[in-house]
Amino acid sequence: MPAVIRFDEVSVGVDGKNLLSRVSFSLRAGEKALLGGKSGSGKSTVLKTLLGMRSPTAGVVYFNGQPLNPITVQNIRRCIAYIGQEPVLGADTVRNALLLPFQFKAHRHLSPPDSRLKDVLQRLRLPVGLLSRDCAGISGGEKQRLALARGLLLQKTVYLLDEVTSALDAESKQAVFEVFADPQLTLLAVAHDPDWLERSQTVFEMHAGQMTRTR
Numbered sequence: 001m002p003a004v005i006r007f008d009e010v011s012v013g014v015d016g017k018n019l020l021s022r023v024s025f026s027l028r029a030g031e032k033a034l035l036g037g038k039s040g041s042g043k044s045t046v047l048k049t050l051l052g053m054r055s056p057t058a059g060v061v062y063f064n065g066q067p068l069n070p071i072t073v074q075n076i077r078r079c080i081a082y083i084g085q086e087p088v089l090g091a092d093t094v095r096n097a098l099l100l101p102f103q104f105k106a107h108r109h110l111s112p113p114d115s116r117l118k119d120v121l122q123r124l125r126l127p128v129g130l131l132s133r134d135c136a137g138i139s140g141g142e143k144q145r146l147a148l149a150r151g152l153l154l155q156k157t158v159y160l161l162d163e164v165t166s167a168l169d170a171e172s173k174q175a176v177f178e179v180f181a182d183p184q185l186t187l188l189a190v191a192h193d194p195d196w197l198e199r200s201q202t203v204f205e206m207h208a209g210q211m212t213r214t215r
């Protein structure tokens with residue numbers, strides 16, 4: 001199966017400092033990978049480079065076989081959901097936050113009915129009553145699952161998660177794992193949680209900007 005994501009000897013530098021040194025890895029469609037490593041080892045830089053937020057100083061990033069450049073980066077962003085520790089919901093109520101991306105022309109045709117919003121919330125063990133709540137009062141763990149819900153509604157297939165289950169209780173975390181059991185979804189998760197380690201087919205470890213595959 002062809003790689004969805006491939007880094008070929010990718011280096012990234014900022015102000016003369018090497019953040020990534022000749023990083024090579026690939027992920028097949030549906031593969032679930034964990035990205036580990038100490039603080040400052042370069043995990044977020046890998047995710048940012050994949051999203052086109054950092055430019056390689058050497059090497060090439062491929063997405064579905066296409067080299068990443070200012071034009072193809074739009075295709076990547078259309079397919080990838082990046083979920084960080086404190087996602088910005090960007091609307092007044094939770095319902096409006098979930099529907100926000102569908103106001104744009106690119107996604108208008110996918111605009112989900114209320115029944116689908118409720119279904120996604122239930123899959124993530126979030127109460128449907130959350131839909132009418134003000135985003136200002138939403139907890140960090142709920143925001144992370146709402147950002148994930150938005151990715152699912154947008155039918156994204158590749159998920160980059162940056163420590164998203166760190167704030168979750170066991171039941172909520174289980175719900176996230178069940179979502180990612182879907183063989184259609186490709187996952188690259190930064191996590192330090194042994195539960196993620198147990199569930200990941202592939203494990204990468206960052207150390208001072210270098211990556212090694214440990215599983």
Ligand SMILES: Nc1ncnc2c1ncn2[C@@H]1O[C@H](COP(=O)(O)OP(=O)(O)OP(=O)(O)O)[C@@H](O)[C@H]1O
Binds near residue numbers: 017038041044046206
């Ligand atoms: N704009 C920048 N200028 C200089 N150094 C940077 C810049 N951005 C990141 N770095 C450095 O690059 C290294 C890798 O950062 P990165 O955020 O990728 O690490 P990380 O493994 O994700 O860390 P954490 O687990 O703490 O989030 C760190 O030493 C960081 O200080």
